[in-house]
Amino acid sequence: MTAASRSSRHPLTPLTPFTGPAVLALLAACATPPPAAAPAAPATVAVAATPPAAASGPAAAASGPAAAASGPAARPPGAAAAPSPGQPPAFATVIRDAKRSEGLFVVWRKDEKVWFELKPADFDKPFFLSPKLASGIGEASIFGGTMARPQVVEFRRLHNLVQLLALNTAYIAKPATPEARALAASYSPSLLASTAVASLPHPQRGTVLVDASALFVADLLQIAPQLQRSYRQGYGFDARNSGVTTVRGKPDMLVLEVTSHFATAVIAVPTPGTPPGPSPTAPRTLPDARSMFVNVHYSLAKLPEQVMPARAADPRIGHFVHLQHDFGDDLARTPKLRHVARWRLEKKDPAAALSEPVKPITYWIDRTVPVKYRGAISEGILEWNKAFERIGFKDAVVVKVQPDDADFDTLDFGVASVRWMVNASPSFGAIGPRHVDPRSGEILDADIAFESLSSRNVRSYRSRILGGSDAGATQAAWAELLQVGRPAGAAAAAQGHAAALAQGLGHPHDALCQHATFGAEQLAYGLDVLAAQGELEPDSPEAEAFVLAFLKDTAMHEVGHTLGLRHNFRASRIYTEAQLADPEFTRANGLTGSVMEYPAINLPRPGERRAAPFQTTLGPYDYWAIEYAYKPLGATDEAAELKRIAARNAEPELAFGTDEDHFFGIDPDSLQSDLGREPLAFARKRFEIAQDLFRRQERRTLSPDEDYGALRRALRFAVIDAGRAAGTVLRQVGGVRTLRDFPNSGRDPLQPVPPAEQRAAMALLSRHVLAADSLVISPALQRRLAPDYLERGDSVLFGDDEVPTDYPLAQALHEMRRAVLTQLMSDALAVRVLDSEAKAARPAEAFPLTELYKRLENDVWSELGGKGDIPAPRRELQREHLNRLAAALLRPGGGLRADARSLWRSQAQGLLPRLEAATRRPELSEAARVHLKDSADTLRAALAAPLQRAGV
Template structure:
């Protein structure tokens, strides 16, 4: 008998000789059943043979199961493996038994591409590890290699025409990636020829790479623990198979903390050695036909796929870029022909398939209407190009079993975090065409909470509006509610208005409710824009003046900016000025233009020409556009900023710095109601520092700044225009007066003595001097940066007609004069000012001794001149008899430092 078993086990990998179930897929075939029965009977003791027929059959079946279980997994009969499992039909059929799940793959499903996405259903709720977040996606396929099944991510970034030598070269040049693999778990089914692979081995792994995110957050080597990971759910339909994994990550032990460092790395979890994260995997069918791609244009802000096509060498480059967009088509060919013939739409008509957004059942009931309104606002733009009800909103009910994180439901979800909140509007696309396949907007509850506090602290000057939300990322919007972004701005606004005398109101009152609803609505409008394929537009805030925005009637007629895709701060008026709407309310002209370019129905033969005509409108002032890369501090286009308002960013910066000083002045005299915590004053002081740190870079971009436009030839506007000298000098004066002047950052002892702390949060005593020095040091680093020096020197060559520009020497002399102003006045120098002067001296000496590798040569020569002049002033001030001992010691040490720096040889970073 053992020889027979060995022969059958050696029948070959993937073959089923001797275990063919024939026409009885639910049990053993008669031939195999007889063989197993005889084998079992031969092994039975004598008394067992006397049992009745039923007992004998049961024993035979048990023996058969034992023998079959000893077969290699790939040789086990299909139905033997799944005999107690339930079937879940879908794109790939699943079989589930207790904690085990198998995927049944038919031969024709191998090597066929499908859409794979993996999203985060739940997480730890801190340090950028939040629930309800969209993850990654791939075009993937199944591949069988012997008795191993591989889940392969296809490399879609490079291509060539199929069947050409170039296609062969592409396949040789660029690799696919292995996401997971597992052994074959059964022989082929006799009817469908499907075989099984264990989903546990494939998906109870870290395909999303979450361990790296955990290590980035906690600096600890978390590893996925497959033994304690499991499937939370599984479902499917004709075009989708979805599985949710409850993944356990663990540490063997926590490292001992360094002296003075906190020991608990993760306060949001009960035991930092263990945590669970949820991954929702979607295996979805790709569109039956690839949607025609629409070429991207750099004058309009759309996200775009990039594919390098090597089919021919008739173009200068290989990159093909297609805008992200949903497949939105007229309901019938007549509609499409009408739009094509007339060059535009007639009466708006229903699309063949609308864009459907699902409001997840975890969205609070009170905000569902505001969410729906924020989504549907975009139908205004689609109506302009001939689509009626292009966007539809549906509410997920408690009876709906699907998860909105799957690849078949664009959604809006609520999420929470213990340390920060934001909204995000990512998408997942077909990389071959740019077709958007899924979108999941994640909305934190802090927006509504902050808006209620805003309304409670200050009465509305007009009707409530919305406030944009999304963070600065080229491919992902995340407007963080912390740092120097939207969170810092709203908290600054709240504290300023409270300091102006706002009376606490009911957080559940009508004003608070109206503003909270409008704020949520605007957040959703911004995020939906991203999920329609639109990037940020940080130049959009420049199309109206501050005077217009301060008109209470203005915001009822127009938006506060050219696009909802900008980051807009609260529209705060200066004391004595009229107060316009605090927040934006509707789409801007740019938004209509961007939707037209991406979604307007165009005849294929004329599409290139018609798209060029649409894009050529980019020089219209209302369509001003600049995005994330244009807003970087090192780019220095002063018109492209996150969180500014009005057509004069320098005027906005000056106003905001004035509001910061107003807040601090009001804190000096503010009387708190009996019983209120002094932490209110500390918070207001901190918000002022944050606002100052966020506003200074707006002014800094004027120094050596250049207006950079995306125009193509024919607009009569130059792509690069240096900032005028008077504007650069005004910006420099604003910076020096606000940060480096002797009286710029002084606070009374009375205020400092009342800066309470939150004892529950165990915050340390506030050190105002250190906070001031940190702000000043950061400002010195920015204004004295080598990149700023290079900009100024380049601007001298670029200035049209030889017009005067701000010189590098003037910049250095202005900063040095402001920092060391006491020297010419013969005054004592307070400790806070001495600290600033030491920081400046450190940077001055560094320019002489160890200039940066990118420092222009003029930096060292000019700073040597400044050092000599400063040394002379220091020596001249030392004999002053009226100076206190601290000042004299400070001046003496600084003079000696400069002596040594001027005598020392240059330390070169390179030879």
């Protein structure tokens, strides 16, 4: 068959089959499968109550992974042995005494054997392969209920070899054209698995039997490498103790569930004296860390026969897009086509202003979801009907609850669901991934996952910041918390990590969604603050309503992802502080312009009225984004109407900025954990709430049945929230608003923060972060900050997150100030401030770098101009400033601008005599005097050191 003839009947323009003696010889050489893919002892076909047991414990499986590890070096993954000489057995011989079941394919089952019956028309035909994890291990991101990367696949027959191929759908051209022929010669499919034909053709139907285990009892999802990376152990796939456990057929789908065994012969332990670096660890959730079972749920389904019309993406609105390269138009600026991801939604009555859809978007609440939370989750899902009603759809979104005795699985392809997880090591809080038809961007399936509401999902993050033993990790955690700028290399690394996740169990955008994790932390902090203010009892119905509001907020956010919407981190800026303090306004309008935000919880100052804490209704942006993706449009006027819709982006309530706008740390509006139009007013309020909570812990009386860990937890949340407020302020200094405008908006796309706002931001940092009295705690309270001794015991006995005995509050505050100082003295910020000077409409009013450095010096070294001693926390901050100043003189960064380098030297020359003069003050303690002398010596040596000047 020629490439042109195949392309003419194949909507995905697949590639030409391999032909020619050389290629056939290569296939023959690669025909022997790796042992890991060979189904030596598949399990029974009936649903197993327990996974198949290893013959003699985990050690017995060692030969499987070891053999598997050596196979891929010589053969492609999934390759199987060539047929034995002679013909395969007759069809009737193979299926004798086997049980037949109907579905997408006829399936025959006998004992542990499972065969597909493939018709000639089933070969070279695209199918959608939707893999998911039906069970996991509760850690290492191997969680039961998660979606894995889908593939468009086809069966290809090469003589007596049947191959399961993953088609290359990213590159397309019009079928039966020269471009299609060139495309077929340029890009390859991938071999997932292969096996010999199991029978001769059926004498009447012409069908052949294919061993299902040979194709699917294998590590298709690359779980073993993920285990190896996570634990630094030699885990491998053990085919001998793996097998097909469930087969279910439907007219348009075949479901197989495979119990996959992974094992290692021994568990490696860290070796004393080894160089620094990742050390071997072991799973903590298994009875024996050498062995684990992971059930993989495969759905093999028909693709929609009628391809849904694709809708072009627009950068002014945030939708997930499916990317293809169309080589059919050489005159296009780029071959890239970006299609909006969306469900197929069509009116029953196209002429009606409001019509039910032909097929609604139906979400099933899985039977794993706790009953008490189903109502709030359902409300969050159905809230989206408001946006669809505005574009003419009635009841576009439907919610159903899976019965306890249901005979279907919500993991089946095409069943959108909401599931509950109780992972031992939560990592995402909630997630809303999708499976998409690559031809059009049509969303075909989605499975939202909620992790348990336990605060475990934020413990690890808090421990890295508060009390972690690794100073580098602590500073990295603070940098992440402050949301400061990342260099381009870090961005590329993050994108590469996301892409790696996309190749296996995750998705590039979903892997970065932390809405629920952040929201759970904010929920806990809000309950602490309101309890401390006497506004809320922790076990009251009001507290329960708090939790349900958080769940509805999270459900709306994750459903938004499954409808095709990306994050919108600029949406938090549309309402004023007065509006956010109004209970009636917030309940009617929410807190932000979009549920796709990560807004801070809406907390009152002490004595103020309490407004809505979470976003429980759609924002204006959400209506707009749904209109763009789902509004019914005729083919002739679609392009013009989409441009008209997108051109509204300059309207303030439709403000949009997404992950990449936030990630690079330049835009002061596109960031997480802020709230309100006035960012400095918001930060000031959060500083005041944190300081008030600090004061209330001083006089807090614990009940006899409480432990002192309650005090520590409240202060932890306060420090973290103050750090986030500091990050909001930091983004204003040198910030550049990056608007996604087209030229018709009348706005410049790059807008430096006004100088007055930058000066106000520096003043706020000076008062609430860099000042010695910004967050203080008495010695008496410090003596009461005992740990939760049960948690501390768990950290020692069971490897849980580290719980220090002594609460290092002073160190935590120092690390926060240090992170702020690092950002303010960074080369990247210096470049942005200098560039903002050049962009200023009125140069005389610009915020110059000289002013930034002078203000910072005065804030850090304020004691030089006064009287009295210099406290220890201030000495630490001053030493940090001095070390960075000296380093800039001795080893200036390659990207440092000439003006910045000159300013550093000038500042050092001016600071040195001030240090020398201060050392003579009689009221200084000996520690302060030594600190000043050593600082002066450091600065003097740095100024005297020879310089490596460019061009000399």
